[in-house]
Amino acid sequence: MTEKIKSDSQSWSDRILYLLANWGLFAAGAANLYVGTRSAIETHVASAATSLTAGLVLLFAATINRFESLKGLGIEAKTRQLDQKISEADEALERLRELTELTGTAIVDLGSKMGRWDSALAPREAYELAQKVKSIMEALGSDRSALRLALRTWVRMTCLDLSIAISAPLRIAAAHELNELRKTAVQSNQTRIDELQTFLDRLNQLGSYEIEDYPDRFKRLVDNAPVVAGDTPDVVKKEAAQYAAEMGKLREDLCFADPDVCLDRIEKGRKPN
Structure with a gap:
Protein backbone atom coordinates (compact mmCIF):
# COMPACT_ATOMS: atom_id res chain seq x y z
CA MET A 1 0.00 0.00 0.00
CA THR A 2 2.85 2.37 0.93
CA GLU A 3 4.59 1.65 -2.39
CA LYS A 4 1.35 2.35 -4.28
CA ILE A 5 0.91 5.68 -2.50
CA LYS A 6 4.49 6.63 -3.33
CA SER A 7 3.95 5.62 -6.95
CA ASP A 8 0.71 7.63 -7.21
CA SER A 9 2.42 10.61 -5.59
CA GLN A 10 5.33 10.40 -7.99
CA SER A 11 2.92 10.10 -10.93
CA TRP A 12 1.03 13.23 -9.89
CA SER A 13 4.30 15.09 -9.34
CA ASP A 14 5.43 14.16 -12.85
CA ARG A 15 2.12 15.30 -14.33
CA ILE A 16 2.20 18.62 -12.50
CA LEU A 17 5.81 19.21 -13.55
CA TYR A 18 4.91 18.33 -17.15
CA LEU A 19 1.97 20.75 -17.17
CA LEU A 20 4.00 23.55 -15.58
CA ALA A 21 6.78 23.06 -18.11
CA ASN A 22 4.33 23.16 -21.02
CA TRP A 23 2.62 26.27 -19.71
CA GLY A 24 5.97 27.90 -19.08
CA LEU A 25 7.09 27.19 -22.61
CA PHE A 26 3.74 28.44 -23.91
CA ALA A 27 3.97 31.67 -21.91
CA ALA A 28 7.55 32.28 -23.04
CA GLY A 29 6.59 31.56 -26.64
CA ALA A 30 3.60 33.89 -26.51
CA ALA A 31 5.72 36.64 -24.99
CA ASN A 32 8.32 36.28 -27.74
CA LEU A 33 5.63 36.33 -30.41
CA TYR A 34 4.22 39.52 -28.89
CA VAL A 35 7.65 41.17 -28.82
CA GLY A 36 8.36 39.97 -32.35
CA THR A 37 5.05 41.34 -33.63
CA ARG A 38 5.64 44.74 -32.00
CA SER A 39 9.15 44.84 -33.46
CA ALA A 40 7.80 44.03 -36.90
CA ILE A 41 5.23 46.81 -36.62
CA GLU A 42 7.99 49.20 -35.57
CA THR A 43 10.17 47.93 -38.48
CA HIS A 44 12.88 46.50 -36.21
CA VAL A 45 13.57 43.60 -38.60
CA ALA A 46 16.40 41.89 -36.70
CA SER A 47 14.59 41.96 -33.37
CA ALA A 48 11.34 40.85 -34.99
CA ALA A 49 12.95 37.86 -36.70
CA THR A 50 14.72 36.74 -33.52
CA SER A 51 11.67 37.07 -31.28
CA LEU A 52 9.25 35.48 -33.72
CA THR A 53 11.58 32.52 -34.31
CA ALA A 54 12.11 31.99 -30.58
CA GLY A 55 8.38 32.28 -29.97
CA LEU A 56 7.48 29.72 -32.60
CA VAL A 57 10.12 27.28 -31.31
CA LEU A 58 8.85 27.59 -27.73
CA LEU A 59 5.24 27.14 -28.78
CA PHE A 60 6.12 24.06 -30.79
CA ALA A 61 8.03 22.66 -27.80
CA ALA A 62 5.02 23.28 -25.56
CA THR A 63 2.68 21.39 -27.91
CA ILE A 64 5.06 18.85 -29.47
CA ASN A 65 3.02 15.89 -28.21
CA ARG A 66 0.26 16.95 -30.62
CA PHE A 67 2.43 16.36 -33.65
CA GLU A 68 3.50 13.02 -35.04
CA SER A 69 6.07 14.56 -37.35
CA LEU A 70 7.15 18.16 -37.29
CA LYS A 71 9.85 19.62 -39.49
CA GLY A 72 10.89 23.22 -39.70
CA LEU A 73 13.29 25.74 -38.28
CA GLY A 74 15.83 22.94 -37.86
CA ILE A 75 13.49 20.92 -35.62
CA GLU A 76 12.38 17.36 -36.30
CA ALA A 77 10.23 15.60 -33.78
CA LYS A 78 8.71 12.18 -34.33
CA THR A 79 7.53 11.39 -30.86
CA ARG A 80 4.76 8.93 -31.63
CA GLN A 81 6.68 7.01 -34.26
CA LEU A 82 9.72 6.90 -32.00
CA ASP A 83 7.73 5.52 -29.07
CA GLN A 84 6.18 2.91 -31.36
CA LYS A 85 9.57 1.85 -32.75
CA ILE A 86 11.06 1.61 -29.27
CA SER A 87 8.13 -0.55 -28.17
CA GLU A 88 8.49 -2.78 -31.23
CA ALA A 89 12.25 -3.08 -30.67
CA ASP A 90 11.73 -4.07 -27.02
CA GLU A 91 9.20 -6.70 -28.03
CA ALA A 92 11.49 -8.06 -30.76
CA LEU A 93 14.39 -8.26 -28.30
CA GLU A 94 12.23 -10.13 -25.82
CA ARG A 95 11.17 -12.64 -28.49
CA LEU A 96 14.82 -13.03 -29.57
CA ARG A 97 15.84 -13.65 -25.97
CA GLU A 98 13.16 -16.32 -25.58
CA LEU A 99 14.18 -17.95 -28.85
CA THR A 100 17.84 -17.96 -27.84
CA GLU A 101 17.04 -19.52 -24.47
CA LEU A 102 14.96 -22.22 -26.14
CA THR A 103 17.44 -23.06 -28.91
CA GLY A 104 20.44 -22.74 -26.59
CA THR A 105 18.91 -25.18 -24.15
CA ALA A 106 18.05 -27.64 -26.94
CA ILE A 107 21.50 -27.49 -28.54
CA VAL A 108 23.48 -27.95 -25.33
CA ASP A 109 21.05 -30.58 -24.05
CA LEU A 110 21.28 -32.57 -27.29
Missing part, protein backbone atom coordinates in the same frame (compact mmCIF):
# COMPACT_ATOMS: atom_id res chain seq x y z
CA GLY A 111 25.07 -32.60 -27.19
CA SER A 112 25.18 -33.66 -23.54
CA LYS A 113 22.55 -36.39 -23.29
CA MET A 114 23.16 -39.62 -21.44
CA GLY A 115 23.66 -42.64 -23.68
CA ARG A 116 25.48 -40.44 -26.18
CA TRP A 117 26.10 -41.47 -29.75
CA ASP A 118 29.51 -42.11 -31.30
CA SER A 119 29.27 -38.70 -32.94
CA ALA A 120 28.74 -36.88 -29.63
CA LEU A 121 30.76 -33.73 -29.04
CA ALA A 122 34.20 -34.16 -27.49
CA PRO A 123 34.56 -32.63 -23.98
CA ARG A 124 36.45 -29.61 -25.27
CA GLU A 125 33.94 -29.00 -28.10
CA ALA A 126 31.01 -29.33 -25.69
CA TYR A 127 32.68 -26.86 -23.31
CA GLU A 128 33.25 -24.31 -26.07
CA LEU A 129 29.64 -24.66 -27.27
CA ALA A 130 28.28 -24.20 -23.76
CA GLN A 131 30.39 -21.10 -23.18
CA LYS A 132 29.29 -19.62 -26.51
CA VAL A 133 25.61 -20.17 -25.69
CA LYS A 134 26.20 -18.70 -22.23
CA SER A 135 27.87 -15.62 -23.70
CA ILE A 136 25.06 -15.02 -26.22
CA MET A 137 22.34 -15.42 -23.60
CA GLU A 138 24.11 -13.05 -21.21
CA ALA A 139 24.49 -10.45 -23.98
CA LEU A 140 20.74 -10.67 -24.65
CA GLY A 141 19.95 -10.16 -20.98
CA SER A 142 18.88 -13.68 -19.97
CA ASP A 143 18.73 -14.03 -16.20
CA ARG A 144 20.70 -16.51 -14.10
CA SER A 145 17.87 -19.02 -13.82
CA ALA A 146 17.52 -19.19 -17.62
CA LEU A 147 21.26 -19.75 -17.98
CA ARG A 148 21.25 -22.53 -15.40
CA LEU A 149 18.30 -24.23 -17.08
CA ALA A 150 19.92 -24.03 -20.52
CA LEU A 151 23.24 -25.49 -19.35
CA ARG A 152 22.00 -27.84 -16.62
CA THR A 153 22.36 -31.09 -18.59
CA TRP A 154 25.82 -30.11 -19.85
CA VAL A 155 27.02 -29.23 -16.31
CA ARG A 156 25.72 -32.57 -15.00
CA MET A 157 27.34 -34.60 -17.77
CA THR A 158 30.64 -32.74 -17.45
CA CYS A 159 30.76 -33.39 -13.71
CA LEU A 160 29.91 -37.02 -14.40
CA ASP A 161 32.73 -37.33 -16.97
CA LEU A 162 35.19 -35.80 -14.51
CA SER A 163 34.07 -38.00 -11.62
CA ILE A 164 34.30 -41.15 -13.78
CA ALA A 165 37.82 -40.20 -14.90
CA ILE A 166 38.94 -39.59 -11.30
CA SER A 167 37.39 -42.75 -9.84
CA ALA A 168 38.43 -45.10 -12.69
CA PRO A 169 41.59 -46.43 -10.92
CA LEU A 170 39.50 -47.35 -7.87
CA ARG A 171 36.92 -49.08 -10.04
CA ILE A 172 39.60 -51.12 -11.82
CA ALA A 173 41.34 -52.12 -8.58
CA ALA A 174 38.10 -53.08 -6.80
CA ALA A 175 36.80 -55.06 -9.81
CA HIS A 176 40.11 -56.91 -10.15
CA GLU A 177 40.15 -57.96 -6.49
CA LEU A 178 36.49 -58.96 -6.63
CA ASN A 179 37.11 -61.25 -9.61
CA GLU A 180 40.06 -62.88 -7.87
CA LEU A 181 38.06 -63.52 -4.69
CA ARG A 182 35.20 -65.08 -6.63
CA LYS A 183 37.57 -67.51 -8.30
CA THR A 184 38.64 -68.96 -4.94
CA ALA A 185 35.07 -69.68 -3.80
CA VAL A 186 36.15 -69.41 -0.16
CA GLN A 187 33.23 -68.76 2.20
CA SER A 188 35.26 -66.52 4.49
CA ASN A 189 35.76 -64.08 1.64
CA GLN A 190 32.04 -63.32 1.37
CA THR A 191 32.17 -60.21 3.58
CA ARG A 192 34.95 -58.72 1.48
CA ILE A 193 33.12 -59.68 -1.72
CA ASP A 194 29.98 -57.90 -0.51
CA GLU A 195 32.00 -54.81 0.44
CA LEU A 196 33.64 -54.56 -2.98
CA GLN A 197 30.40 -55.26 -4.84
CA THR A 198 28.55 -52.60 -2.85
CA PHE A 199 31.22 -50.05 -3.68
CA LEU A 200 31.12 -50.91 -7.39
CA ASP A 201 27.32 -50.62 -7.33
CA ARG A 202 27.67 -47.14 -5.86
CA LEU A 203 30.14 -46.17 -8.57
CA ASN A 204 27.61 -47.37 -11.14
CA GLN A 205 25.09 -44.94 -9.65
CA LEU A 206 27.20 -41.92 -10.61
CA GLY A 207 25.03 -41.58 -13.71
CA SER A 208 22.01 -40.82 -11.50
CA TYR A 209 23.71 -37.91 -9.72
CA GLU A 210 22.20 -34.47 -10.16
CA ILE A 211 24.36 -31.35 -10.38
CA GLU A 212 23.52 -30.59 -6.73
CA ASP A 213 25.33 -33.83 -5.77
CA TYR A 214 28.67 -32.44 -6.96
CA PRO A 215 31.19 -32.28 -5.50
CA ASP A 216 30.13 -33.32 -1.96
CA ARG A 217 28.35 -36.61 -2.66
CA PHE A 218 31.06 -37.77 -5.05
CA LYS A 219 33.80 -36.85 -2.58
CA ARG A 220 32.06 -38.82 0.20
CA LEU A 221 31.84 -41.86 -2.09
CA VAL A 222 35.58 -41.75 -2.76
CA ASP A 223 36.47 -41.07 0.88
CA ASN A 224 34.47 -44.15 1.97
CA ALA A 225 35.98 -46.43 -0.68
CA PRO A 226 37.25 -49.81 0.55
CA VAL A 227 40.98 -50.27 0.95
CA VAL A 228 42.56 -51.97 -2.05
CA ALA A 229 46.11 -52.95 -2.90
CA GLY A 230 48.67 -50.20 -3.49
CA ASP A 231 48.24 -46.46 -3.06
CA THR A 232 45.26 -46.17 -5.42
CA PRO A 233 42.72 -45.03 -2.77
CA ASP A 234 45.01 -42.26 -1.51
CA VAL A 235 45.77 -41.04 -5.02
CA VAL A 236 42.08 -40.98 -5.98
CA LYS A 237 41.06 -39.24 -2.75
CA LYS A 238 43.70 -36.57 -3.31
CA GLU A 239 42.55 -36.03 -6.89
CA ALA A 240 38.88 -35.90 -5.86
CA ALA A 241 39.72 -33.17 -3.34
CA GLN A 242 41.78 -31.34 -5.98
CA TYR A 243 38.91 -31.23 -8.50
CA ALA A 244 36.13 -30.62 -5.96
CA ALA A 245 36.60 -26.85 -6.24
CA GLU A 246 36.39 -27.06 -10.04
CA MET A 247 33.13 -29.02 -9.85
CA GLY A 248 31.74 -26.42 -7.47
CA LYS A 249 32.86 -23.62 -9.78
CA LEU A 250 31.18 -25.30 -12.76
CA ARG A 251 27.96 -25.82 -10.83
CA GLU A 252 27.78 -22.22 -9.58
CA ASP A 253 29.35 -20.18 -12.41
CA LEU A 254 28.79 -22.55 -15.38
CA CYS A 255 32.50 -22.60 -16.23
CA PHE A 256 35.76 -24.05 -14.92
CA ALA A 257 38.40 -21.92 -13.24
CA ASP A 258 41.02 -23.84 -15.26
CA PRO A 259 39.25 -25.40 -18.27
CA ASP A 260 42.38 -26.87 -19.87
CA VAL A 261 43.37 -28.88 -16.80
CA CYS A 262 39.84 -30.21 -16.22
CA LEU A 263 39.19 -31.06 -19.87
CA ASP A 264 42.59 -32.75 -20.17
CA ARG A 265 41.70 -34.92 -17.15
CA ILE A 266 38.37 -35.93 -18.71
CA GLU A 267 40.00 -36.75 -22.04
CA LYS A 268 42.73 -38.75 -20.30
CA GLY A 269 40.08 -40.75 -18.43
CA ARG A 270 38.38 -41.65 -21.73
CA LYS A 271 41.49 -43.12 -23.30
CA PRO A 272 41.82 -46.89 -23.04
CA ASN A 273 44.52 -48.08 -20.67
Whole structure:
Protein backbone atom coordinates (compact mmCIF):
# COMPACT_ATOMS: atom_id res chain seq x y z
CA MET A 1 0.00 0.00 0.00
CA THR A 2 2.85 2.37 0.93
CA GLU A 3 4.59 1.65 -2.39
CA LYS A 4 1.35 2.35 -4.28
CA ILE A 5 0.91 5.68 -2.50
CA LYS A 6 4.49 6.63 -3.33
CA SER A 7 3.95 5.62 -6.95
CA ASP A 8 0.71 7.63 -7.21
CA SER A 9 2.42 10.61 -5.59
CA GLN A 10 5.33 10.40 -7.99
CA SER A 11 2.92 10.10 -10.93
CA TRP A 12 1.03 13.23 -9.89
CA SER A 13 4.30 15.09 -9.34
CA ASP A 14 5.43 14.16 -12.85
CA ARG A 15 2.12 15.30 -14.33
CA ILE A 16 2.20 18.62 -12.50
CA LEU A 17 5.81 19.21 -13.55
CA TYR A 18 4.91 18.33 -17.15
CA LEU A 19 1.97 20.75 -17.17
CA LEU A 20 4.00 23.55 -15.58
CA ALA A 21 6.78 23.06 -18.11
CA ASN A 22 4.33 23.16 -21.02
CA TRP A 23 2.62 26.27 -19.71
CA GLY A 24 5.97 27.90 -19.08
CA LEU A 25 7.09 27.19 -22.61
CA PHE A 26 3.74 28.44 -23.91
CA ALA A 27 3.97 31.67 -21.91
CA ALA A 28 7.55 32.28 -23.04
CA GLY A 29 6.59 31.56 -26.64
CA ALA A 30 3.60 33.89 -26.51
CA ALA A 31 5.72 36.64 -24.99
CA ASN A 32 8.32 36.28 -27.74
CA LEU A 33 5.63 36.33 -30.41
CA TYR A 34 4.22 39.52 -28.89
CA VAL A 35 7.65 41.17 -28.82
CA GLY A 36 8.36 39.97 -32.35
CA THR A 37 5.05 41.34 -33.63
CA ARG A 38 5.64 44.74 -32.00
CA SER A 39 9.15 44.84 -33.46
CA ALA A 40 7.80 44.03 -36.90
CA ILE A 41 5.23 46.81 -36.62
CA GLU A 42 7.99 49.20 -35.57
CA THR A 43 10.17 47.93 -38.48
CA HIS A 44 12.88 46.50 -36.21
CA VAL A 45 13.57 43.60 -38.60
CA ALA A 46 16.40 41.89 -36.70
CA SER A 47 14.59 41.96 -33.37
CA ALA A 48 11.34 40.85 -34.99
CA ALA A 49 12.95 37.86 -36.70
CA THR A 50 14.72 36.74 -33.52
CA SER A 51 11.67 37.07 -31.28
CA LEU A 52 9.25 35.48 -33.72
CA THR A 53 11.58 32.52 -34.31
CA ALA A 54 12.11 31.99 -30.58
CA GLY A 55 8.38 32.28 -29.97
CA LEU A 56 7.48 29.72 -32.60
CA VAL A 57 10.12 27.28 -31.31
CA LEU A 58 8.85 27.59 -27.73
CA LEU A 59 5.24 27.14 -28.78
CA PHE A 60 6.12 24.06 -30.79
CA ALA A 61 8.03 22.66 -27.80
CA ALA A 62 5.02 23.28 -25.56
CA THR A 63 2.68 21.39 -27.91
CA ILE A 64 5.06 18.85 -29.47
CA ASN A 65 3.02 15.89 -28.21
CA ARG A 66 0.26 16.95 -30.62
CA PHE A 67 2.43 16.36 -33.65
CA GLU A 68 3.50 13.02 -35.04
CA SER A 69 6.07 14.56 -37.35
CA LEU A 70 7.15 18.16 -37.29
CA LYS A 71 9.85 19.62 -39.49
CA GLY A 72 10.89 23.22 -39.70
CA LEU A 73 13.29 25.74 -38.28
CA GLY A 74 15.83 22.94 -37.86
CA ILE A 75 13.49 20.92 -35.62
CA GLU A 76 12.38 17.36 -36.30
CA ALA A 77 10.23 15.60 -33.78
CA LYS A 78 8.71 12.18 -34.33
CA THR A 79 7.53 11.39 -30.86
CA ARG A 80 4.76 8.93 -31.63
CA GLN A 81 6.68 7.01 -34.26
CA LEU A 82 9.72 6.90 -32.00
CA ASP A 83 7.73 5.52 -29.07
CA GLN A 84 6.18 2.91 -31.36
CA LYS A 85 9.57 1.85 -32.75
CA ILE A 86 11.06 1.61 -29.27
CA SER A 87 8.13 -0.55 -28.17
CA GLU A 88 8.49 -2.78 -31.23
CA ALA A 89 12.25 -3.08 -30.67
CA ASP A 90 11.73 -4.07 -27.02
CA GLU A 91 9.20 -6.70 -28.03
CA ALA A 92 11.49 -8.06 -30.76
CA LEU A 93 14.39 -8.26 -28.30
CA GLU A 94 12.23 -10.13 -25.82
CA ARG A 95 11.17 -12.64 -28.49
CA LEU A 96 14.82 -13.03 -29.57
CA ARG A 97 15.84 -13.65 -25.97
CA GLU A 98 13.16 -16.32 -25.58
CA LEU A 99 14.18 -17.95 -28.85
CA THR A 100 17.84 -17.96 -27.84
CA GLU A 101 17.04 -19.52 -24.47
CA LEU A 102 14.96 -22.22 -26.14
CA THR A 103 17.44 -23.06 -28.91
CA GLY A 104 20.44 -22.74 -26.59
CA THR A 105 18.91 -25.18 -24.15
CA ALA A 106 18.05 -27.64 -26.94
CA ILE A 107 21.50 -27.49 -28.54
CA VAL A 108 23.48 -27.95 -25.33
CA ASP A 109 21.05 -30.58 -24.05
CA LEU A 110 21.28 -32.57 -27.29
CA GLY A 111 25.07 -32.60 -27.19
CA SER A 112 25.18 -33.66 -23.54
CA LYS A 113 22.55 -36.39 -23.29
CA MET A 114 23.16 -39.62 -21.44
CA GLY A 115 23.66 -42.64 -23.68
CA ARG A 116 25.48 -40.44 -26.18
CA TRP A 117 26.10 -41.47 -29.75
CA ASP A 118 29.51 -42.11 -31.30
CA SER A 119 29.27 -38.70 -32.94
CA ALA A 120 28.74 -36.88 -29.63
CA LEU A 121 30.76 -33.73 -29.04
CA ALA A 122 34.20 -34.16 -27.49
CA PRO A 123 34.56 -32.63 -23.98
CA ARG A 124 36.45 -29.61 -25.27
CA GLU A 125 33.94 -29.00 -28.10
CA ALA A 126 31.01 -29.33 -25.69
CA TYR A 127 32.68 -26.86 -23.31
CA GLU A 128 33.25 -24.31 -26.07
CA LEU A 129 29.64 -24.66 -27.27
CA ALA A 130 28.28 -24.20 -23.76
CA GLN A 131 30.39 -21.10 -23.18
CA LYS A 132 29.29 -19.62 -26.51
CA VAL A 133 25.61 -20.17 -25.69
CA LYS A 134 26.20 -18.70 -22.23
CA SER A 135 27.87 -15.62 -23.70
CA ILE A 136 25.06 -15.02 -26.22
CA MET A 137 22.34 -15.42 -23.60
CA GLU A 138 24.11 -13.05 -21.21
CA ALA A 139 24.49 -10.45 -23.98
CA LEU A 140 20.74 -10.67 -24.65
CA GLY A 141 19.95 -10.16 -20.98
CA SER A 142 18.88 -13.68 -19.97
CA ASP A 143 18.73 -14.03 -16.20
CA ARG A 144 20.70 -16.51 -14.10
CA SER A 145 17.87 -19.02 -13.82
CA ALA A 146 17.52 -19.19 -17.62
CA LEU A 147 21.26 -19.75 -17.98
CA ARG A 148 21.25 -22.53 -15.40
CA LEU A 149 18.30 -24.23 -17.08
CA ALA A 150 19.92 -24.03 -20.52
CA LEU A 151 23.24 -25.49 -19.35
CA ARG A 152 22.00 -27.84 -16.62
CA THR A 153 22.36 -31.09 -18.59
CA TRP A 154 25.82 -30.11 -19.85
CA VAL A 155 27.02 -29.23 -16.31
CA ARG A 156 25.72 -32.57 -15.00
CA MET A 157 27.34 -34.60 -17.77
CA THR A 158 30.64 -32.74 -17.45
CA CYS A 159 30.76 -33.39 -13.71
CA LEU A 160 29.91 -37.02 -14.40
CA ASP A 161 32.73 -37.33 -16.97
CA LEU A 162 35.19 -35.80 -14.51
CA SER A 163 34.07 -38.00 -11.62
CA ILE A 164 34.30 -41.15 -13.78
CA ALA A 165 37.82 -40.20 -14.90
CA ILE A 166 38.94 -39.59 -11.30
CA SER A 167 37.39 -42.75 -9.84
CA ALA A 168 38.43 -45.10 -12.69
CA PRO A 169 41.59 -46.43 -10.92
CA LEU A 170 39.50 -47.35 -7.87
CA ARG A 171 36.92 -49.08 -10.04
CA ILE A 172 39.60 -51.12 -11.82
CA ALA A 173 41.34 -52.12 -8.58
CA ALA A 174 38.10 -53.08 -6.80
CA ALA A 175 36.80 -55.06 -9.81
CA HIS A 176 40.11 -56.91 -10.15
CA GLU A 177 40.15 -57.96 -6.49
CA LEU A 178 36.49 -58.96 -6.63
CA ASN A 179 37.11 -61.25 -9.61
CA GLU A 180 40.06 -62.88 -7.87
CA LEU A 181 38.06 -63.52 -4.69
CA ARG A 182 35.20 -65.08 -6.63
CA LYS A 183 37.57 -67.51 -8.30
CA THR A 184 38.64 -68.96 -4.94
CA ALA A 185 35.07 -69.68 -3.80
CA VAL A 186 36.15 -69.41 -0.16
CA GLN A 187 33.23 -68.76 2.20
CA SER A 188 35.26 -66.52 4.49
CA ASN A 189 35.76 -64.08 1.64
CA GLN A 190 32.04 -63.32 1.37
CA THR A 191 32.17 -60.21 3.58
CA ARG A 192 34.95 -58.72 1.48
CA ILE A 193 33.12 -59.68 -1.72
CA ASP A 194 29.98 -57.90 -0.51
CA GLU A 195 32.00 -54.81 0.44
CA LEU A 196 33.64 -54.56 -2.98
CA GLN A 197 30.40 -55.26 -4.84
CA THR A 198 28.55 -52.60 -2.85
CA PHE A 199 31.22 -50.05 -3.68
CA LEU A 200 31.12 -50.91 -7.39
CA ASP A 201 27.32 -50.62 -7.33
CA ARG A 202 27.67 -47.14 -5.86
CA LEU A 203 30.14 -46.17 -8.57
CA ASN A 204 27.61 -47.37 -11.14
CA GLN A 205 25.09 -44.94 -9.65
CA LEU A 206 27.20 -41.92 -10.61
CA GLY A 207 25.03 -41.58 -13.71
CA SER A 208 22.01 -40.82 -11.50
CA TYR A 209 23.71 -37.91 -9.72
CA GLU A 210 22.20 -34.47 -10.16
CA ILE A 211 24.36 -31.35 -10.38
CA GLU A 212 23.52 -30.59 -6.73
CA ASP A 213 25.33 -33.83 -5.77
CA TYR A 214 28.67 -32.44 -6.96
CA PRO A 215 31.19 -32.28 -5.50
CA ASP A 216 30.13 -33.32 -1.96
CA ARG A 217 28.35 -36.61 -2.66
CA PHE A 218 31.06 -37.77 -5.05
CA LYS A 219 33.80 -36.85 -2.58
CA ARG A 220 32.06 -38.82 0.20
CA LEU A 221 31.84 -41.86 -2.09
CA VAL A 222 35.58 -41.75 -2.76
CA ASP A 223 36.47 -41.07 0.88
CA ASN A 224 34.47 -44.15 1.97
CA ALA A 225 35.98 -46.43 -0.68
CA PRO A 226 37.25 -49.81 0.55
CA VAL A 227 40.98 -50.27 0.95
CA VAL A 228 42.56 -51.97 -2.05
CA ALA A 229 46.11 -52.95 -2.90
CA GLY A 230 48.67 -50.20 -3.49
CA ASP A 231 48.24 -46.46 -3.06
CA THR A 232 45.26 -46.17 -5.42
CA PRO A 233 42.72 -45.03 -2.77
CA ASP A 234 45.01 -42.26 -1.51
CA VAL A 235 45.77 -41.04 -5.02
CA VAL A 236 42.08 -40.98 -5.98
CA LYS A 237 41.06 -39.24 -2.75
CA LYS A 238 43.70 -36.57 -3.31
CA GLU A 239 42.55 -36.03 -6.89
CA ALA A 240 38.88 -35.90 -5.86
CA ALA A 241 39.72 -33.17 -3.34
CA GLN A 242 41.78 -31.34 -5.98
CA TYR A 243 38.91 -31.23 -8.50
CA ALA A 244 36.13 -30.62 -5.96
CA ALA A 245 36.60 -26.85 -6.24
CA GLU A 246 36.39 -27.06 -10.04
CA MET A 247 33.13 -29.02 -9.85
CA GLY A 248 31.74 -26.42 -7.47
CA LYS A 249 32.86 -23.62 -9.78
CA LEU A 250 31.18 -25.30 -12.76
CA ARG A 251 27.96 -25.82 -10.83
CA GLU A 252 27.78 -22.22 -9.58
CA ASP A 253 29.35 -20.18 -12.41
CA LEU A 254 28.79 -22.55 -15.38
CA CYS A 255 32.50 -22.60 -16.23
CA PHE A 256 35.76 -24.05 -14.92
CA ALA A 257 38.40 -21.92 -13.24
CA ASP A 258 41.02 -23.84 -15.26
CA PRO A 259 39.25 -25.40 -18.27
CA ASP A 260 42.38 -26.87 -19.87
CA VAL A 261 43.37 -28.88 -16.80
CA CYS A 262 39.84 -30.21 -16.22
CA LEU A 263 39.19 -31.06 -19.87
CA ASP A 264 42.59 -32.75 -20.17
CA ARG A 265 41.70 -34.92 -17.15
CA ILE A 266 38.37 -35.93 -18.71
CA GLU A 267 40.00 -36.75 -22.04
CA LYS A 268 42.73 -38.75 -20.30
CA GLY A 269 40.08 -40.75 -18.43
CA ARG A 270 38.38 -41.65 -21.73
CA LYS A 271 41.49 -43.12 -23.30
CA PRO A 272 41.82 -46.89 -23.04
CA ASN A 273 44.52 -48.08 -20.67
